[in-house]
Amino acid sequence: MGSLYGTQKMNLSIRRSLLIFSICAAWALISSAPIFKYLTHGKAISAMLLGILFIALGMYWLERLNQQQRQISTGWFLLLFLILTTAFAVLYPISLKHTLNSGSDREDALRIELNAVHHHQYPYDTHTFLGNPPTPLPGAVLLAAPFFAFGHIAWQNFLWLALFFIFTISFFRYRATALLFLAVFLLLAPANLSDFTSGGDYLTNFFYLAIAVALFIRSLDRTFYVCIPAALFLGVTLSSRIVYALILIPLLALTLQRTSRSRTIALFAIILIAAAAITLPVFTPHAFTHLLQQLDQNASKLRYIPSALHPRWTLPVLAVIVACTTFLVHMNLPRIFLTLSITSFVMLAPFVIAFSLHAKKLSYEFSYLSVCVLSFSLWALSRYERLPVCAPHELPKVHNRL
Numbered sequence: 001m002g003s004l005y006g007t008q009k010m011n012l013s014i015r016r017s018l019l020i021f022s023i024c025a026a027w028a029l030i031s032s033a034p035i036f037k038y039l040t041h042g043k044a045i046s047a048m049l050l051g052i053l054f055i056a057l058g059m060y061w062l063e064r065l066n067q068q069q070r071q072i073s074t075g076w077f078l079l080l081f082l083i084l085t086t087a088f089a090v091l092y093p094i095s096l097k098h099t100l101n102s103g104s105d106r107e108d109a110l111r112i113e114l115n116a117v118h119h120h121q122y123p124y125d126t127h128t129f130l131g132n133p134p135t136p137l138p139g140a141v142l143l144a145a146p147f148f149a150f151g152h153i154a155w156q157n158f159l160w161l162a163l164f165f166i167f168t169i170s171f172f173r174y175r176a177t178a179l180l181f182l183a184v185f186l187l188l189a190p191a192n193l194s195d196f197t198s199g200g201d202y203l204t205n206f207f208y209l210a211i212a213v214a215l216f217i218r219s220l221d222r223t224f225y226v227c228i229p230a231a232l233f234l235g236v237t238l239s240s241r242i243v244y245a246l247i248l249i250p251l252l253a254l255t256l257q258r259t260s261r262s263r264t265i266a267l268f269a270i271i272l273i274a275a276a277a278i279t280l281p282v283f284t285p286h287a288f289t290h291l292l293q294q295l296d297q298n299a300s301k302l303r304y305i306p307s308a309l310h311p312r313w314t315l316p317v318l319a320v321i322v323a324c325t326t327f328l329v330h331m332n333l334p335r336i337f338l339t340l341s342i343t344s345f346v347m348l349a350p351f352v353i354a355f356s357l358h359a360k361k362l363s364y365e366f367s368y369l370s371v372c373v374l375s376f377s378l379w380a381l382s383r384y385e386r387l388p389v390c391a392p393h394e395l396p397k398v399h400n401r402l
Helices: 002-038 041-067 074-097 106-118 138-149 153-171 175-187 190-197 202-219 224-238 242-258 261-283 287-302 311-328 333-358 362-385 395-401
Strands: none
Touching (some): 002 041, 002 175, 002 190, 074 153, 074 175, 074 190, 106 153, 138 153, 153 362, 175 362, 202 242, 202 333, 202 362, 224 242, 242 261, 242 333, 287 311
């Protein structure tokens, strides 16, 4: 018995260390480039080491706090939200002047699309102030429309940030875990903080998609009519960026495990109809051709990958294969996010790495991996907080829950 307990304790220690390392690596992946861009080499290394040390100590503190079964006060979340709001108030006006660099044109992309729609024009014939064609799909445009009407598209970030705070509190078992996640990957991750404070919608897309997926999964335990609004909202959020379409596969696997085939078919028909209803009309009268042209804008990002590999086809196929493995395991919400992190990494990492090696755009392009990092970290921290205390009678029970 003692030998078995010792083995289990060692396995737990290894798993705990691997999760701590993975969270530190995830943070470093999207934080190293902007840190090295704005600091000298020595200061950047020091900042990276301090950040990793803070995360490791934070997770050690998190483990001790969670073992005490204590929930931290809501005031800490309000303080963090206030800090992020203050950062936005200070940095957003600066970002509009483009004094630090060329700036982000993600808010501008939404603005010119909504301006075009307002004047009954095709929104994807325009270009941002950086000369880039706009990439947000009609779902993102629709969700930003109320804020465009008020004259401040960037204000949508506050709404979805507040709702994402609520989501993380309900997603994690302990509030301390939620607070650590939000502090590390929103406040202390320069790429994510920059996107938020410049009015960009890249993080916001992930916020409302995560909320929509969680609401849809929770609605599966209710009546069919309760599921319909959740399915409609999910369909809208899926039409924000094409990379999120792959989440339908693991979500289908989970839905089949939770409910009947007929109900699954009906719900996914509603999701797809909702996505198509707001997407296709924008691209009329040649909806299919225009949609392909819009999606093909991302093909230029693959130009540094050898054409012999046919990345436009091989990367999506590989991502689909990874997503289909979810039909072989029991699915839950954390595993949905794990699958999203892997499939989005398959789709985004090759062009990000290629750009960093050939075009010297490391700091900008690596911010695309925020989707992978946020979704992976949701899964990893949910696993970390559920690791059992090293008591022999508790190990099998908690392990089976995961």
